[in-house]
Amino acid sequence: MKNAYLEKIRNARVYDVAIKTPLEFQANLSARLGNRILLKREDMQPVFSFKLRGAYNKMINLPAESLKCGVITASAGNHAQGVALAAQKIGCRAVIVMPTTTPMIKINAVKSRGGEVVLFGDSYSDAYAHALKLEQQEKLSFVHPFDDPDVIAGQGTIAKEILDAHPEPIEAIFCCVGGGGLIAGIAAYVKAVRPEIKVIGVEATDANAMTLSLQKGERVMLDQVGLFADGAAVKQVGEETFRLSQEYVDEMILVDNDAICAAIKDVFEDTRSILEPAGALATAGLKEYVKLHKMQGKTLIGIASGANMNFDRLRFVAERAEIGEKREAVLAVSIPEKPGSFKTFCHLIGDRSITEFNYRYSDATAAHIYVGIAIQDPKESGELVELLKAHGLPTLDLSENEVAKLHLRHLVGGHAPQAEHECVYRFEFPEKPGALMNFLDHMGHDWNISLFHYRNHGADFGRVLVGVQVPPNEQDEFKQFLENLNYPYWDESENPAYKLFLG
Structure with a gap:
């Protein structure tokens, strides 16, 4: 071959x-x-x-009678635009099945090149299955996004x-x-x-x-x-x-x-x-x-x-x-609540550039600081942690902690002692209307939501941090709710960053 x-x-x-x-x-x-x-x-x-290279090469090699009927594909992105452009150049019909969650910028890009957009399903898999049905019904030729020799x-x-x-x-x-x-x-x-x-x-x-x-x-x-x-x-x-x-x-x-x-x-x-x-x-x-x-x-x-x-x-x-380049250390530092402590902390940081700083009074004895610090070498992160600890400032390196990087930087200072039996979970919600209501409907129980933080990162899912007060005798029911929900989730109840800033 x-x-x-x-x-x-x-x-x-x-x-x-x-x-x-x-x-x-x-x-x-x-x-x-x-x-x-x-x-x-x-x-x-x-x-x-x-993507337009493969799409065009496939389509230009189709028999004339196939092109006369038109082509179809399923895609939420670049392949869809490639097929639409190729069809515009060749002068044939192009049907593009896209998930209903596809951003309008991509839908409009396909339409602007003459593609007929059909919105179907929540995922590429749903769109693909529907495209195969339309292929048979309308006698169209399927242009696969990758698994085709042309x-x-x-x-x-x-x-x-x-x-x-x-x-x-x-x-x-x-x-x-x-x-x-x-x-x-x-x-x-x-x-x-x-x-x-x-x-x-x-x-x-x-x-x-x-x-x-x-x-x-x-x-x-x-x-x-x-x-x-x-x-x-x-x-x-x-x-x-x-x-x-x-x-x-x-x-x-x-x-x-x-x-x-x-x-x-x-x-x-x-x-x-x-x-x-x-x-x-x-x-x-x-x-x-x-x-x-x-x-x-x-x-x-x-x-x-x-x-x-x-x-x-x-x-x-x-x-x-x-963080990905290892040029920022994200740290949680505890300093005693007494005059001069903050000055000592700043002195230890030295001339390093602080990229983010969150501080909130915690209690009469200690304050917790969430800080991002620019570093030149990944080794600096560990050295800085040891330096701070050596001077009596307990420090956690949060540079690899997903909850800290995604959520806690926006929620620092939210201690809630009255939130008894709080369980904290990180979820990925599908980025579509009704996702939150689906979550609440599935919960179907008198559990109090004590924390909720959501952020849209422009992906096809939303990152959500949720605190729920669940009595010990109802833990089994809660576990069943999590399984039935069918959203990806992670138990963060023992996460040290959560305990320090929010627990």
């Missing part, structure tokens, strides 16, 4: 709609990492993503452009992985032409279908996926993309949301462009790979796969980027 894909990629029809994107040197990131970092700027495509070949043209533009040695090429269409096409071409180059896939830690599938030797179906990097949030990779990845992909790297946010900032500092989370996966994985292998002086290439960023996510990205 190697030669077959090589020829399919060389003959792929993509440039009727796509441009040959630049391969750009990243000066700031290269200097920081001690390697030569290049970025393939697929975010500069007409639809701000590589789609894979279209995406593989990116690899051809990279190798044509950079004949000098390349250590590795990094690709984001969702369903696997991009990495399958790139790996098939690279291994046929320059097999010494490593092809490395990057996934979010909470959307790691390809990593698990390659480990187990068979396709794995995830129960749920994190949706921050929504462009790569796929529960199961494709059959053909998995086969090609088994054969040609050298390694997989996992990164968390903080690392993705840091990578978005890195690319912005070099290009002044803002990638979407999935678009920054390759850069985040590249950085992690350099750290793991202590690599120096190599040429590494990342694919900037997309820039369809929702504006309301930027606040979250900015908050988390410094």
Whole structure:
């Protein structure tokens, strides 16, 4: 199949709609990492993503009678825009089934290119199932977002452009992985032409279908996926993309949301462009790979796969980027309530830059401070904790504490001694009307909600912190409520940050 894909990629029809994107040197990131970092700027495509390559190559190769009837796909994002643009160019009908939760900016982008939008279901899976029904009913041709040889070949043209533009040695090429269409096409071409180059896939830690599938030797179906990097949030990779990845992909790297946010900032500092989370996966994985292998002086290439960023996510990205880069320590410090204590604390912090500071009087003996401090090296965080402790200031490092980073920075000082038997849980609510009412309806019990903090981060779910007063003899009923609710949840009742600031 190697030669077959090589020829399919060389003959792929993509440039009727796509441009040959630049391969750009990243000066700031290269200097920081001690390697030569290049970025393939697929975010500069007409639809701000590589997806139009595969969509057009698939559609232009359909028989004339199929194009006459039209095409259909299911997508909430970049593939939808690629299909709509390709259909506009070819002059055929395009039906795009999108979940009802799709942001209007994406719906309007598809409509502006002549796509017929059908809103159905709460998730991609619902939309996909409905699209398959419409395909049969209206005799349309389905354009799969990733698991199709023509789609894979279209995406593989990116690899051809990279190798044509950079004949000098390349250590590795990094690709984001969702369903696997991009990495399958790139790996098939690279291994046929320059097999010494490593092809490395990057996934979010909470959307790691390809990593698990390659480990187990068979396709794995995830129960749920994190949706921050929504462009790569796929529960199961494709059959053909998995086969090609088994054969040609050298390694997989996992990164968390903080690392993705840091990578978005890195690319912005070099290009002044803002990638979407999935678009920054390759850069985040590249950085992690350099750290793991202590690599120096190599040429590494990342694919900037997309820039369809929702504006309301930027606040979250900015908050988390410094933590993801390990350039901010988030600490909880207890200081005695007596004159001079605060001055002592500030003296110990020295000339470090304070990025955030929350203080509230706690009681007559101690005050608790929530503080963010800019650091140059991750080791500084531990050293600072030990310094403060040595001077009699009990300190917790909250830099990896999700409740502290997401919620407590906005709720510091909310002790409630009267809230007896308080249980605290962190939830992910689906970002749709009725999600809160569904929560309250399922509760169906006379439990008092003693704390509720919600924040929309521009993802497809809302992060919620809830305190509920549940007597000990009703704990079993409460556990049953949690299971029946069917929302992801985490028990944070013993979280040290909660106990310090809110308990």
